[in-house]
Amino acid sequence: MPLPTLGEGLEARRIQLIRDHVEAENAGDFDAALATFTHPRYEYVATDEIYDGADEVMAHWKEFERAFPDQLVEILKLHSSDDAVLMEAVARGTHTGPFRGLPPTGRRYELPFIAIFAFDGEDLVSERIYLDSGTMLQALGVANDPLSVKGRLGTLVSHPLAIGRGVVRGVTGR
Amino acid sequence: MAPNALLRRKREAIVREHMDSENRHEFDDTLATFGHPRYELIATGEVHDGADEVMQYFTDSRTAFPDQRNELLALHHADDAVLVEAVIRGTHLGRLGGLPPTGRAYELPILAVFVFEGEELTCERVYFDANTVLRQLGIARDPLSVTGRLGTVINHPLTIGRGLVRQVIGR
Numbered sequence: 160m161p162l163p164t165l166g167e168g169l170e171a172r173r174i175q176l177i178r179d180h181v182e183a184e185n186a187g188d189f190d191a192a193l194a195t196f197t198h199p200r201y202e203y204v205a206t207d208e209i210y211d212g213a214d215e216v217m218a219h220w221k222e223f224e225r226a227f228p229d230q231l232v233e234i235l236k237l238h239s240s241d242d243a244v245l246m247e248a249v250a251r252g253t254h255t256g257p258f259r260g261l262p263p264t265g266r267r268y269e270l271p272f273i274a275i276f277a278f279d280g281e282d283l284v285s286e287r288i289y290l291d292s293g294t295m296l297q298a299l300g301v302a303n304d305p306l307s308v309k310g311r312l313g314t315l316v317s318h319p320l321a322i323g324r325g326v327v328r329g330v331t332g333r
Numbered sequence: 334m335a336p337n338a339l340l341r342r343k344r345e346a347i348v349r350e351h352m353d354s355e356n357r358h359e360f361d362d363t364l365a366t367f368g369h370p371r372y373e374l375i376a377t378g379e380v381h382d383g384a385d386e387v388m389q390y391f392t393d394s395r396t397a398f399p400d401q402r403n404e405l406l407a408l409h410h411a412d413d414a415v416l417v418e419a420v421i422r423g424t425h426l427g428r429l430g431g432l433p434p435t436g437r438a439y440e441l442p443i444l445a446v447f448v449f450e451g452e453e454l455t456c457e458r459v460y461f462d463a464n465t466v467l468r469q470l471g472i473a474r475d476p477l478s479v480t481g482r483l484g485t486v487i488n489h490p491l492t493i494g495r496g497l498v499r500q501v502i503g504r
Contacts, residue, residue: 204442205462238411238446245409245416247446271375273444273460275409275418289444289460291376293467 197282268298368453398423
């Protein structure tokens with residue numbers, strides 16, 4: 160039975176391209192990182208953000224570089240599939256610049272994530288990222304785990320209607 | 334070594350039965366799809382290892398969201414894993430941790446790494462954004478929105494205050 164899998168050469172070249180991509184980002188060499196894309200595109204599933212084309216992708220990198228200039232990505236595991244390389248990784252950095260209205264907190268964060276690098280043959284055409292936005296915001300001290308005691312008090316204060324209705328429903332059994 | 338077509342078919346059947354049996358609420362069948370039952374939830378750092386812990390996890394999550402169901406969007410075969418992009422949907426009708434039920438529905442994109450040793454499923458490691466659920470249940474806001482920022486200032490005065498000072502003095 161013929162194998163529907165990739166030639167060893169293509170798989171190896173794709174993995175090397177992803178290693179080059181991450182290394183360029185870590186070095187702050189965004190021209191080199193951009194060059195790893197045939198079509199530059201980021202998709203953040205958590206927030207529905209999409210950065211498409213060279214200008215938007217570059218602006219996205221610059222925004223993060225300003226907020227988290229020391230960020231480094233460590234690759235934990237690369238999975239190669241027919242039309243993608245999937246990367247389990249952890250990003251670490253320090254919040255030393257302003258980020259979307261949040262002043263720098265000076266705090267360190269550690270954010271595990273998985274990225275799907277989509278390929279069209281040899282060409283890298285998008286990076287789609289699944290991450291937990293709360294992990295980063297909690298590490299930066301601007302969000303609490305809503306299921307912790309402190310988080311529950313904060314939730315009650317911030318969301319009295321949602322919680323009040325829920326309590327009534329809990330008491331009345333409906 | 335990439336998995337051959339036969340191994341791919343076997344693994345894919347296990348993953349699909351795993352997800353279908355969850356939708357049928359036949360959790361004994363779901364448990365049986367594991368060679369070793371184990372969940373790792375990256376967002377919360379939770380690990381549920383072994384049959385008892387995994388069964389308890391099924392019970393707890395379906396207490397909070399009794400109608401929870403999944404829809405498979407894309408499936409990626411790798412050497413020692415099958416990676417699945419999916420959407421989970423459910424309604425918050427029971428207690429979640431200490432939170433009373435809000436009656437609200439949610440929709441959550443996830444990526445699940447089904448880790449295999451040969452033909453045996455040994456772990457499901459799930460990446461998702463917990464805030465996406467909490468926002469839809471009405472118990473969290475996007476901290477970068479205007480209302481979210483106001484809430485952040487109220488709930489985290491020290492962190493924000495220190496940050497503002499640091500910004501003003503340029504350090």
